[in-house]
Amino acid sequence: xxxxxxxxxxxxxxxxxxxxxxxxxxxxxxxxxxxxxxxxxxxxxxxxxxxxxxxxxxxxxxxxxxxxxxxxxxxxxxxxxxxxxxxxxxxxxxxxxxxxxxxxxxxxxxxxxxxxxxxxxxxxxxxxxxxxxxxxxxxxxxxxxxxxxxxxxxxxxxxxxxxxxxxxxxxxxxxxxxxxxxxxxxxxxxxxxxxxxxxxxxxxxxxxxxxxxxxxxxxxxxxxxxxxxxxxxxxxxxxxxxxxxxxxxxxxxxxxxxxxxxxxxxxxxxxxxxxxxxxxxxxxxxxxxxxx
Amino acid sequence: xxxxxxxxxxxxxxxxxxxxxxxxxxxxxxxxxxxxxxxxxxxxxxxxxxxxxxxxxxxxxxxxxxxxxxxxxxxxxxxxxxxxxxxxxxxxxxxxxxxxxxxxxxxxxxxxxxxxxxxxxxxxxxxxxxxxxxxxxxxxxxxxxxxxxxxxxxxxxxxxxxxxxxxxxxxxxxxxxxxxxxxxxxxxxxxxxxxxxxxxxxxxxxxxxxxxxxxxxxxxxxxxxxxxxxxxxxxxxxxxxxxxxxxxxxxxxxxxxxxxxxxxxxxxxxxxxxxxxxxxxxxxxxxxxxxxxxxxxxxxxxxxxxxxxxxxxxxxxxxxxxxxxxxxxxxxxxxxxxxxxxxxxxxxxxxxxxxxxxxxxxxxxxxxxxxxxxxxxxxxxxxxxxxxxxxxxxxxxxxxxxxxxxxxxxxxxxxxxxxxxxxxxxx
Ligand code: SF4
Numbered sequence: 006x007x008x009x010x011x012x013x014x015x016x017x018x019x020x021x022x023x024x025x026x027x028x029x030x031x032x033x034x035x036x037x038x039x040x041x042x043x044x045x046x047x048x049x050x051x052x053x054x055x056x057x058x059x060x061x062x063x064x065x066x067x068x069x070x071x072x073x074x075x076x077x078x079x080x081x082x083x084x085x086x087x088x089x090x091x092x093x094x095x096x097x098x099x100x101x102x103x104x105x106x107x108x109x110x111x112x113x114x115x116x117x118x119x120x121x122x123x124x125x126x127x128x129x130x131x132x133x134x135x136x137x138x139x140x141x142x143x144x145x146x147x148x149x150x151x152x153x154x155x156x157x158x159x160x161x162x163x164x165x166x167x168x169x170x171x172x173x174x175x176x177x178x179x180x181x182x183x184x185x186x187x188x189x190x191x192x193x194x195x196x197x198x199x200x201x202x203x204x205x206x207x208x209x210x211x212x213x214x215x216x217x218x219x220x221x222x223x224x225x226x227x228x229x230x231x232x233x234x235x236x237x238x239x240x241x242x243x244x245x246x247x248x249x250x251x252x253x254x255x256x257x258x259x260x261x262x263x264x265x266x267x268x269x270x271x272x273x274x275x276x277x278x279x280x281x282x283x284x285x286x287x288x289x290x291x292x293x294x295x296x297x
Numbered sequence: 298x299x300x301x302x303x304x305x306x307x308x309x310x311x312x313x314x315x316x317x318x319x320x321x322x323x324x325x326x327x328x329x330x331x332x333x334x335x336x337x338x339x340x341x342x343x344x345x346x347x348x349x350x351x352x353x354x355x356x357x358x359x360x361x362x363x364x365x366x367x368x369x370x371x372x373x374x375x376x377x378x379x380x381x382x383x384x385x386x387x388x389x390x391x392x393x394x395x396x397x398x399x400x401x402x403x404x405x406x407x408x409x410x411x412x413x414x415x416x417x418x419x420x421x422x423x424x425x426x427x428x429x430x431x432x433x434x435x436x437x438x439x440x441x442x443x444x445x446x447x448x449x450x451x452x453x454x455x456x457x458x459x460x461x462x463x464x465x466x467x468x469x470x471x472x473x474x475x476x477x478x479x480x481x482x483x484x485x486x487x488x489x490x491x492x493x494x495x496x497x498x499x500x501x502x503x504x505x506x507x508x509x510x511x512x513x514x515x516x517x518x519x520x521x522x523x524x525x526x527x528x529x530x531x532x533x534x535x536x537x538x539x540x541x542x543x544x545x546x547x548x549x550x551x552x553x554x555x556x557x558x559x560x561x562x563x564x565x566x567x568x569x570x571x572x573x574x575x576x577x578x579x580x581x582x583x584x585x586x587x588x589x590x591x592x593x594x595x596x597x598x599x600x601x602x603x604x605x606x607x608x609x610x611x612x613x614x615x616x617x618x619x620x621x622x623x624x625x626x627x628x629x630x631x632x633x634x635x636x637x638x639x640x641x642x643x644x645x646x647x648x649x650x651x652x653x654x655x656x657x658x659x660x661x662x663x664x665x666x667x668x669x670x671x672x673x674x675x676x677x678x679x680x681x682x683x684x685x686x687x688x689x690x691x692x693x694x695x696x697x698x699x700x701x702x703x704x705x706x707x708x709x710x711x712x713x714x715x716x717x718x719x720x721x722x723x724x
Contacts, residue, residue, distance in 0.1 A: 166335045
């Protein structure tokens, strides 16, 4: 049995796994661990990774591994290596097509959690305008976000594509991403206090949020399953939610009590006259039949 | 009137339109450009209101003044609601400011009809033109168009927008004549046909390798039908939807349960339909588009309304028990898709996995298939349902929700995906 301690990043796992695979070390003989579990214990290089031939691995597996690596479950390194072993030395090249296999399924579930976290980051990051560069006229924005997993690198490409025309930084507790118009780069995490709290536009956004809500269709659970409370603390609109919910009953009551308005006659308007003329000579529409 | 007050009125006026999709656009992004914006991935909901609806776009009207008198609509001319009007520049500013803060994926712009269809349409198109041409905006734009607007204007709208839509509102002309006297079903469908032609023309040009790149055009159109404002049955609604999907290649038909408005009309029911009816219609719509069902199988002349208590696939299975049980190790895709509890994705997983092993119940559990629901309908390597179970009259009773949940349980997932995916169009 050998213990492999790595930095908790995909590249480290991949390099070590390659070496182990080339040496034909079966998964039962490796105990994986990362710095997150054993802080301070640095990976001692026990043997130079042999550069021998490494069996080909499906590209889909590498994508999956890159995403699973961002999870925090301590079992992920070993689970990845087991599936890798089965794909290569285990004679199960088709393994990824077997979604009913518990080990494959577990990797898929971790991937799904990562995918969801990335999606929520794309959705719930809120940029705040901090300055405008006088020389270039480029606006500079900063956002604070707290993802559940270590996804900043995986999620950053989206922001580069979408916001190429402005400078921005996304700050999180474990990593930060920055874009200056030409290059994406990363830096270590920072505390919440490093990010601005307010933006002049927040109030207008809250106005929109309040106005687009329909009190006659309250579905609090549907909202919360898509926008879990853990994200609320960084959303400028979230403080409105409680009030909108409690006020909705009264608003609907009032609508139902309002006296119905009679139809007003059409004003004089040539366009309306032409519509009326068209409606009178329009043949009835074709299929489907008007009543079943 | 300041911008905040206008936004309040004109967002409030737009909220009855259910459409929120921001997916299905052509891939484009802001790299190498002068502005911001990207489209082409799966849609993103940037927030959710307590009504459970996804907020992905800045959804506003240019003005809520309107010449028409659609009785279900807060903006109709007979309503005493306060009126407001944005300038195109104001909408452009708001869109960009919200977009840069990552509040939204783009703009959904609609308008009450003022002066004439063309006059209104010109203003709407002008907003999109400024965004695209002056601000190099590459985010999502959805424009509502008016059937009576000139084809040249609709073409311009399509050039700037990722999606255009015309609301059909009600499934029959009788309904429209009574509740939306200015609107006309045949003209609406004609306009949809025109848009379909443009979308396909552009698509065909794009595929000619040597031809110069054609100017962009919207990649899809959608519409909305109101449910419960007139007395149309679900069968009539679904037949209309089916025709729109088939004949005009619509991307989406949205169903919007009529909900009470602050300015009620004397012509309309005071009591809204149960929200669950709208939910069942979305489920039925899914069955038509992705599961190979025909309208008559879901809602027939004999039973024109959907069962509010059971999802339409389960209801179909209970009416067609002779089809079951089906063997998950042998049945073809079309049949597996008919099994209550098996969604499109799990059917694909089953088809793929069974090439390597005979599937047992434990395998289905791995896929998180709802066992209680599927068991009476399937055969697996280690499971054959008691014949008795399928013949049993009490089978239906077993699937009924406890009574108190009836009108509340909207979080229960429909056939495919959750309620949000049903709305936003992602599987
Ligand atoms: S045309 Fe009808 S539905 Fe549209 S804003 Fe005017 S009244 Fe409302």
